[in-house]
Amino acid sequence: MMWPTICIDNFFNNPKQVLEYSKTLKYTPAEKGNWPGVRSKAIHEIDNDFYTHIATKMIAALYPNEWQDIGWLANSYFQKIDSRWRGPGWVHKDVHQQFSSIIYLSGDTSCGTSLYKENTHETVPLVNNMKTSSNLKPSKMKTAEYKKELEKHNNKFTKTVSFNSEINRCIMFDSYQYHAVDNFNKDDDNERVTIITFFNSIFRHDGKPLNPHAGESSRI
Secondary structure, three states, rough: OOOEEEEEOOOOHHHHHHHHHHHHOOOOOOOOOOOOEOOOOOHHOOOHHHHHHHHHHHHHHOOOOOOOHHHEEEEEEEEEOOOOOOOOOOOOOOOOOOEEEEEEEEOOOOOOOOEEEEEOOOOOOHHHHHOOOOOOOOOOOHHHHHHHHHHHHHEEEEEEEEOOOOOOEEEEEEEOOOOEEEOOOOOOOOOOEEEEEEEEEEOOOOOOOOOOOOOOOOOO
């Protein structure tokens, strides 16, 4: 199934309160260094009501007329990327997921996300398996080797659509759609705070098949 690309502005009624809440949480880096910055615990472990609110609103965007009949398995996290991180991210897929989303809570509007398509039919290695992109650290991003490998990898793709990181904007897309951060941070005064959600499974409670999406894009 190909899930659509959706952009929702003004996702939260109280985005400043959500941002302040994010500052009270504890964060840890990736054990294998395969993603930048730090993340909170899964939000359902911290505040299940808040987690349910986020996921339900996204499901309702996918299925506005039958969202109450839809169940899901998903994980949401707050993610913080401080000003030490600069430049674009690696074009990649969120493998083993169905659907992904990003909610922007702070940072410069130029630090958004773009979707890509492959330039060739050759198999592109997953970012997590690439030696240069593993164990990501801000200091490593400044090396000539890192920049060379990043450019070589990303040049295998063509950008198809870009979303600015407007505060309180949510973008949703198929997890197997290639995507990347446009720019982690613009200057020393910014910190990129987002809520990321990965849907592992989406299903109807009555066991009937989901109505398929044709990969259309929409904006709410």
